[in-house]
Amino acid sequence: MAAELAPQLSLSEALASRPHPVRRSAARVWSGLWPKLGAAVLLVVIWQLVVWSGWRTQSALPGPWPVLERLANDLRHPDFYAGIGLTLRRIAVGYAIAAAAASIVAILIARIELARRAVGSLLVGLQSMPSIAWFPLAILLLQRSEGAITLVVVMGAAPAIAAGLLSGIDHVHPLLIRVGRAMGADGLRLYRHVILPAALPAFVGGLKQGWAFAWRSLMSAELLVVAANQSSIGQLLQSARNLNDAQQLLAVMVVIFVIGIAVDSVFGMLDTAIRRRWGLLGVET
Amino acid sequence: MRPPLGGKAIVSNLLALSEKHALSVERLTVAFSHGEELLLALDGATFEVKRGEFVCVVGASGSGKSTLLNVLAGLDRPSAGRAHVHGRVALIFQESALLPWLTAAGNVELALELRGVSASVRQELAYELLGRVHLAGFEKRRPHELSGGMKQRVALARALAQDADVLLMDEPFGALDAISRDLLHEELERIWRESRLTILFVTHNAREAVRLGDRVMVFTSRPGRVAQEVQVNLPRPRSLDSPELAVIAGRITERLKHEMAVI
Numbered sequence: 001m002a003a004e005l006a007p008q009l010s011l012s013e014a015l016a017s018r019p020h021p022v023r024r025s026a027a028r029v030w031s032g033l034w035p036k037l038g039a040a041v042l043l044v045v046i047w048q049l050v051v052w053s054g055w056r057t058q059s060a061l062p063g064p065w066p067v068l069e070r071l072a073n074d075l076r077h078p079d080f081y082a083g084i085g086l087t088l089r090r091i092a093v094g095y096a097i098a099a100a101a102a103s104i105v106a107i108l109i110a111r112i113e114l115a116r117r118a119v120g121s122l123l124v125g126l127q128s129m130p131s132i133a134w135f136p137l138a139i140l141l142l143q144r145s146e147g148a149i150t151l152v153v154v155m156g157a158a159p160a161i162a163a164g165l166l167s168g169i170d171h172v173h174p175l176l177i178r179v180g181r182a183m184g185a186d187g188l189r190l191y192r193h194v195i196l197p198a199a200l201p202a203f204v205g206g207l208k209q210g211w212a213f214a215w216r217s218l219m220s221a222e223l224l225v226v227a228a229n230q231s232s233i234g235q236l237l238q239s240a241r242n243l244n245d246a247q248q249l250l251a252v253m254v255v256i257f258v259i260g261i262a263v264d265s266v267f268g269m270l271d272t273a274i275r276r277r278w279g280l281l282g283v284e285t
Numbered sequence: 286m287r288p289p290l291g292g293k294a295i296v297s298n299l300l301a302l303s304e305k306h307a308l309s310v311e312r313l314t315v316a317f318s319h320g321e322e323l324l325l326a327l328d329g330a331t332f333e334v335k336r337g338e339f340v341c342v343v344g345a346s347g348s349g350k351s352t353l354l355n356v357l358a359g360l361d362r363p364s365a366g367r368a369h370v371h372g373r374v375a376l377i378f379q380e381s382a383l384l385p386w387l388t389a390a391g392n393v394e395l396a397l398e399l400r401g402v403s404a405s406v407r408q409e410l411a412y413e414l415l416g417r418v419h420l421a422g423f424e425k426r427r428p429h430e431l432s433g434g435m436k437q438r439v440a441l442a443r444a445l446a447q448d449a450d451v452l453l454m455d456e457p458f459g460a461l462d463a464i465s466r467d468l469l470h471e472e473l474e475r476i477w478r479e480s481r482l483t484i485l486f487v488t489h490n491a492r493e494a495v496r497l498g499d500r501v502m503v504f505t506s507r508p509g510r511v512a513q514e515v516q517v518n519l520p521r522p523r524s525l526d527s528p529e530l531a532v533i534a535g536r537i538t539e540r541l542k543h544e545m546a547v548i
Contacts, residue, residue, distance in 0.1 A: 175378065175380065175382050176382065176384065178355075178378070178382075179378065179382045179384070181359075181360055182360060182374075182375070182376040183375075183395065183399045183443075183447060184399045184400065184447070189399065193395055193398075193399070194384065197384070197386050198384075200386070274386075277385075277386055277427065278385045278386060279385065279427060279428070279429020279430065280429075
């Protein structure tokens with residue numbers, strides 16, 4: 001009996017059950033990559049044109065080729081990697097602390113009405129405050145230490161992450177919450193199974209914005225904290241400027257730029273994956 | 286703490302011995318404040334549903350039908366009166382209301398998990414339940430990859446996963462095309478027969494109510510209470526197009542029009 005009933009799926013159901021065309025991942029990667037590559041080439045061309053216009057001397061503004069040569073040379077030295085490594089370690093620590101703290105604060109604000117009234121508006125204020133403004137205080141409190149740098153990174157990233165998660169929680173469709181409660185989910189279980197997964201897209205948006213703030217804050221902080229014998233990206237920039245070494249300066253800037261783009265594209269992929277999962281991607285062309 | 290599967294059967298058997306009614310609603314009144322005004326959604330609704338009975342509630346919009354289900358499911362609170370459900374309740378919504386980030390099986394598994402079913406058997410049970418609503422092979426689809434009818438089948442499987450005694454359905458097939466709806470009527474009737482669930486089915490479609498219900502309750506509009514009860518004694522399975530069904534549905538529709546005219 002059951003077997004006979006199985007083909008009863010109506011026409012509309014059968015149509016909807018067609019599998020989505022699976023596109024080859026290589027083609028997808030390429031379609032995401034070529035506009036970025038094109039933009040990079042355009043940027044290099046403009047850069048070269050400015051150099052050729054003779055606006056500044058080659059020593060003040062070297063062209064792309066010598067800079068890339070210098071970068072290739074730098075990449076053969078372990079010191080360079082040590083600098084990048086320190087910076088990446090700092091951003092990883094600061095960002096992780098910011099994400100954890102911001103998540104806890106956002107959930108508390110969402111759960112507790114008093115917390116919302118108290119901290120909710122502060123969050124907006126904090127978000128618009130340039131995090132480098134925390135730096136003098138951080139130095140007073142923690143001296144010129146790793147802690148001071150971490151504090152600035154956290155203060156830069158946390159408000160954006162918290163705001164993203166909070167808005168995600170606030171905008172969960174009430175129907176989904178009713179569904180969860182009707183299935184017997186309450187309190188923490190409702191958060192774990194319904195509210196937090198539903199808030200994920202907005203949370204990723206907040207994380208992405210928080211990353212940008214964290215990266216900027218770290219660069220500012222590294223330019224200001226000059227600790228001896230500690231090579232970091234900010235330090236490399238600063239010493240290149242002190243030595244009037246424009247090639248080195250621009251080579252380091254290229255590294256900063258590339259790291260920024262790389263992380264951004266990770267968030268982009270995450271966002272696309274979530275939207276594909278939810279069916280929010282629309283028709284692929 | 287919820288009793289495990291085996292224990293539950295005993296509990297509900299005991300209840301079945303002691304309780305003839307799965308649902309009893311007594312002078313139920315629900316009011317919502319709307320700015321300065323107080324809106325009465327339900328005003329003294331009183332009725333009972335026997336264990337294993339399939340009862341349909343028909344009413345025009347504004348008759349508090351959804352409010353009634355929400356109160357019975359424990360999502361809204363009554364302002365006055367009482368609503369008693371003997372046993373566990375599952376609610377099926379108008380939109381399928383599946384969680385969009387979970388697969389069909391994942392949605393069913395979540396209901397199992399929230400009921401306390403151990404992780405080792407969840408997937409197997411979910412596949413079995415999806416098979417019961419004829420969705421074998423669609424377990425790994427996400428809601429956006431399913432048609433409206435299929436989504437409601439998943440919602441049905443999810444409700445079954447809650448192992449409820451009473452199934453509350455809030456215009457579940459209202460947004461479906463005629464053929465899908467017809468198929469789901471058969472599906473629901475079959476599941477009801479096999480499981481002896483008690484079903485309270487809300488709709489604004491008199492034919493659908495007569496097609497499915499042992500009994501149809503017509504609700505008044507703004508505020509809602511029971512205006513008329515119709516016992517449907519047609520043999521099952523019934524056809525939406527049968528003339529006998531049309532006669533009964535016609536009388537109910539007349540009564541509904543009368544209710545609408547009162548406002």
